[in-house]
Amino acid sequence: MSAVTQADQAAAGSAPGGLVGRRGLGDRSFQWLALGCGLLVLVILVLIAVTTTQQASSWFTTEGWGIFGTKWIPAENKFGATPFIYGTAVTAIIALVMAVPVSIGIALLLTEVVPYRLARPIVYVVDLLAVVPSVVWGLWGILVFAPWIQHIYAHIASAVTGVPVLGFFFGTPTSGASFFTAGIILAFMITPIVTSLSREVIATVPAVDREGAYALGATRWEMIRGVVWPHSQGGVVGAILLGLGRAMGETIAAALVIGSSPVITSRLFSTGYNMPAVIANQFGEATGVFRAGLMGLGVLLFAFTIVINIIARAIVDRSARRKRGA
């Protein structure tokens, strides 16, 4: 009833927008409320940057460029971040090297090989990897996986000792909890996201192009090389970058299986440390510059992951838009 009278009044009054009347107070406040909630995302991101940087300021001021030092010895007040940046890079690269081929393989299997009713259960299974919480991967990694894989590391290490390049990376010392173990666990954890994003990108390849390649007598693999890959290259790179961001920030599993020693070494089977893991393990007992240093590692990690995510999202969005335009 009230709606009708409102419309009548609007029609009678000569509102510039034609029949649209003045919107009620409740209506406008609801719009502001919704806008506020949307802006909350931006507010939180800015607040994260500001507050964590503030808390880390004493690290930046006391250490200066020393924040990129190679020694992290809290007892001697040495807080150099390089071992952790190095460890983060190494574990993330190991994770990507293992997860990317597997993820792209599964994405191609889902889009190009199996029929739809078989694809759904495969998607469920791959997504289950993401349902297992980080800490459960860590628990399994340190109590089951690390002791088991330690023997394999020992065999490989003794086999490659003395071999020029392999010995440099895979020689002794070895430990069940190591860069490599962390890399493997991270690979399991990032596979679902890389797979699902690659699949989305690959699914945008126009069916006409596929059929054209088949009509020319291409095998499935030739079709993938000639049609699917050129079309989805960019988007898959974006998916890989998102996986990289996840691998860098994944905390608890790495904290449990990386071995917790801040060293810079080429030996992938030796114990190491990365940025999120050291924050998780040492923050509880830290005070003063020590705490500021860990907070500063958080700031660096936030900066790295934000930049990577922005680039990755921009790439993925662009390839999705191109599909809509086509």
Place this chain on the structure above:
Amino acid sequence: MAVATEPRRADLREPAGWRRTKNRIATTAMVVSFVVVIIPLGFVLYTVIAKGASIISWSFLTSPIPVNVAPANVGGMGPAVLGTLEITALATVIAVPLGVLGAIYLNEYGGKNWLSRFIGFMADVMTGVPSIIMGLFIFSIWVLRFHYSGLAGALALACLMLPIVIRSTDEMLKLVPNSLREGSYALGASKSRVTLTVVLPAALGGIVSGALLAVARAAGETAPLLFTILTVATANANVFSGPNTSLPSQIFVNASSPYTGAQARGWGAALTLIAIAFILMIAARLVTARFARYQR
């Protein structure tokens, strides 16, 4: 025309050669990559179920957490179960309404303007922010002033859930046909009224299922809780003050413990946590199947 008179069916494919072998190798590699993923998944689930099932029981879920050296059959994870339930519930109460309202702005008010696209983009970026950063953030902004509490943990989890809820709700609102909105406007309803009484109910199934998945993700998170709830062994029913504990943080503590009793309790807690995540996931599926009117 020799082919046409040939009685056998003509095989137009090239004779088995390198091209077809290569194709077969590629297909095999794809299948192998799936198998490579199943093995660790099966291994993890098997271990958690095998080791967890032997210790889990009603008394395990309700008994207090004993000292680390206690054998496996003593005590349980009661305080951690309580903590996880109350902290996750509080985080849900905070994050879901805010996220749904944010998505309403993105889809109903902002539409395709630059601010709405920018917020949507940053929400995507925010889902990639490491969860430990949320812990550090709440530590700096909340814990330093108001001390450790379940509420601080819930705030950290809410920061994690917010972009997920916004994104999944946004997807669902996009699926609601415009004719529904137009029909309601034609009856003279205001925009807020259309949104609340027509658009939201139409998308409710999808929104609830997306929210459940966000809750499942948050319930398993440890890193945001480490510096916000302090992980004590005693039960704390008051989520708004005093240190608290949770299943994931308790697993983290027990995993680094050398005592077999503590490790066994860790496996029990891991099974409980995975069970919670599965229940939420299945609930999300059921909600989607029963109530979602529009699907992707």
